[in-house]
Amino acid sequence: MLVKHGARRLRTSAPAIIRSKQNSTRASDSAGIKPLESILIANRGEIAIRVNRTAAKHGIRTTTLYTDPDAAAQHAHSSSRSFNLGQTSEYLNQAKILALAKDHGCQAIHPGYGFLSENADFARKCAEAGITFIGPSPSAIDDMGDKARSKEIMNAAGVPCVPGYHGSDQSESKLASEAESIGYPVLIKAVRGGGGKGMRIVQSAGEFSDMLSSARREAMNSFGNDEVLVEKYITTPRHIEVQVFADKYGNSLALGERDCSIQRRHQKILEESPAPELDDSIRKDIWQKARAAAEAVKYEGAGTVEFIFDNDTGKFYFMEMNTRLQVEHPVTEMVTGLDLVQWQTMVAEGRRLPLTQDEVEERINSRGHAIEARIYAENPDKGFIPDSGKLLHVRLPAASDDIRIDTGFIEGDTVSSHYDPMIAKLIVRGETREDAVRKLAVALEEYEVAGPVTNIDFLKRCCESKDFAEGRVETGYIPKHHDELFSKRQPTPEVLVQAALSSLLQSQISSPVSDSTTSLLSWSAPQSNLQSRRFHFRTDDEDPAPGSSPTIYEVEVQQRAPGSYQVSTLGQSYTISSTFNPLTKTLTTYFPHTRHTSRIITSDSTSSEPGIPSSAPIHLFTPQGSFRLQSATPSWVAKALGTTEKANSLLSPMPCKILRVDVKPGDVVKKDQMLLVIESMKMETVIRSPGEGLVVRRIVHGEGDVVGSGVELVEFEEVEQ
Template structure:
């Protein structure tokens, strides 16, 4: 992560603020010297870096699953707090803070960052909570109550029902009054959890039950609100900052419209194509919203912008630092974590609104790198990071990450691997830098969304700034269009396998090709490598390699022949350069058992060695072909069918939870349920059968 663009500004502001602190007689200034970072991963490292640059000591905490993580080793003062859910144990964290002599707690985002009771407990114990007052968190944390406050403050809200009556029939009647589609949303929490869209009255009961269930498991409260769903909305949010002196500024806006499962994938600032008058008005309404609840510190006021009418409506306020705060830092040249510390220590904001607006320059994007499979509904993935190579960071290219090569992505936490942030003088330039940086981002191990992000960044509608929250669904066919694997990818993969498995040539060994001894003839026999076709799994790709010399091959793939392909191979960094008759191809190929990860020409290809028929027979009969398998390690929340039930294609079978996300597993076909190996509460590994169907012709 590079903080260079705003470090000099931040230090000069810090000196100016401390010199002016004596004038702030209404608010007591309390310098912060030791911060306990009550979070994990990239945000823990992010806070730690700024604290270190300011001469502030940090104490970090980690759970047992995170004991080998980078953030657990970021400070000499690092405390093991126990099981995976211990980041939520506010009392334990406060006790550790006191034991370690910490005068402040930074909650990052998620976990305790929007917990009003935790903020108040810190205050009671004499510890500075680097965030807003508990009263502001409480006011804005309840989506129903916050809308009443906003309406009183003159901030427009989406029409809907935000009351306490949670009777399903009453909510259904309210939805009928609004007209479908409607949005059902948990009144607490965020991150898209507890949120469902009902497109008809018939669909409403199931969507309501699902939203309430996920809200209860995520936030301990199943209260929801129902409001009109705007069909072509944009998600525009404003970064606000307020201090204890009644000052509040808006540091520009971010467009976060492109989402999956109501969670953001890519953010940018400023919002493209926004009328300047509307831009200034939305900033003002965001500041009004913050001032209405006596806000202090960093916050984000989120709005729904109706593309059809040009109207915008208050959606919610996140009373914390956002995941996408680096986008704002890039365009305003300020360190927002440093601002948080200043405000929490009792200092005024470093800039006025006019000064902020004068400093807003350029355009920035943030792309979230997730361990997930976009082709399978963006389901999260986990596993070891076998290979990790990132773009070179500069003042205009920044990476915030909490993982290193060799780290394990567990199922206990969010599947985000990193954030890639770029800046340019124009949107076009910033987008070009994003595309280049994504081409240099290599991850082998869990599935990732990197290839999807590349497709998104090259999509004509995204390039034009024509975005909305339904962007992925609207452009599904083009975003997920089948892509042929270049024949050179198969050739490079086969070459890497043969070269890696060949005996290293030594001139002193008469059995090697280099020596030209007895081994010469056997080393120059034709070799065949069989790969599964990733585009059509039932077909195979046969690659024939005929050695011409120790580093030269004739390669045949189907009807295509590449003669005299010279090869340079390095096992140290898994790179392979081949000189085909028509071009030179450079590849990095990571092998894990039968899986191959091929990075070539800025793209990743995932291949697998074909399993021999005799090996499949050796394993004996299996129910796998007639089973619905767990797509990831998970917990079974609900089983929606019974043994003997006849189900139709796309019918809900099982509801699972993994990486804090609830997923409905649907039937891939019409059939009869033969067996349900696992019930509610069971924890299973990826690939385990959840539902077994009867084979065709099998008696029920």
């Protein structure tokens, strides 16, 4: 299928549909087969588009849904019939979704992942309404959705489980007592749900109460249930999961495993298959245990059995089963050549699985290695807090049979603050893991997003990390390699010069041009522009502590003649010329001995006040990585205009709701002390004191308030004041 991305089209790979003769539907089974001709997709974004792609390929009519914030979203326009549910939370409105399905003749509902995908009550209501739920039975969802109950079932089925407390006594005293018995560190985990929500690692008894409260709040907010379990936290774990499939005839398959150990905030960002550095006997044992887990609950359809693998002992333990299609299912599709969404449809129709386990293993052994990187609108340098906003520029890697992109956004779309901030999934395949890692690194170099802050550069650094390249992974990889992965890159003189030129020529860059190339050499500037001009920048990701100021970079530009510039920055001077191509947004600057090329993206936002710079960042995509430079006001301008900065203020890092305030005016706080708890996109973030010995002068907003990004939350003063 062709997916449109701005002016470009990307051909996405379509996994093969395999029907084995020996597994073709038998005559005796035909009475139980109900071909599906129409499906309602009860989800949004890339997974809604993904399901629609397979359905369209096989002649199945689709109906999509959207909410008010998603009215302009790509998935809302991906099918001929689409209906507005209304408010933000209406993707969870079971009655409205079922009514739409019945009114418009939809035979089945595909829930995607998240929202209603693991809701047993919704699956029951579908059955009562005569609508096929494309997923497992309500009883299987119940059994595996309750983490405490699932552990009992797994123990009975001979699947090893992590030591822990999964009981019904949910009092804080009981849970704290069990944690002491298990031994710290422990993991508090919501009994229902997944995706890292309602999960907290507790290192000592002193922090148990706060962590428990936080996990319960997040679990209730995300899943409507605040019950938790407590388990032993394995200090050097890997997250290894097995993709399973089963039909209503008792057949089950393991379609290989995925290693999902590279995580932040307990959520995956890199997934791969096969799992690296895993002994083949252990691999086959994990597959067998995953099939046993599925068979224990008479599972049907696609599911994922997740295990914790202890790097220290080589043992693995059942963690949970996700009774749905996973975000990372394309990894398995790449290494099997199968279309898992089509398999879901086949099972829902009552058909048998089309392959045997031996046939699946033959395919896995012949198709190499696949890795998926999740592209998020988030800021890794600020604790991976989510970001939102308009996608000013999107440039995708070159398409090939081994590169696939699943996305719900194109250039010009807006990443909403109401939902998960994932922009896309980039999946690559190589003959070996080394080959796949190389291909991923190259694809990430080609991937450009301007607008919201993204994790693309962070993913690049992960690929370049020596231990990752050699397959030495664990769930604590990111904090363990913090210095390597979060190394600060200062803008080079070449980058600063190009930022200055883009500011100088912003009106030309953003205006329509008929020529394919504009040469700055031929540009005749007004006489006033022949004077020297100074530009001031700061990096957009710098977050100085209260009382300190960001680093300001100055660039002086003087036009000596049309197209000839003398520039000075960071103590160096250059004579340069430049060429700008408006079609590719590429600025090429010729220094004395080098040529520097960047893709420059600026918004149309300009300041109306003299001396006050635009608040919109300049995005530069260079061979050294991407940079976001913000125009900065030099101190002398601020004094001249009588403006002041609130250097001692703590600002909201994103649009959010204030859940909890832990300090009051007059309190003296220590560095990293908890001040507030905020919530955005259903994830809690703790706001901590940025310095030692600060006095809280005032709390600007209270519990329950909803604020935008960059809004003042807390104002401090020094103790001696």
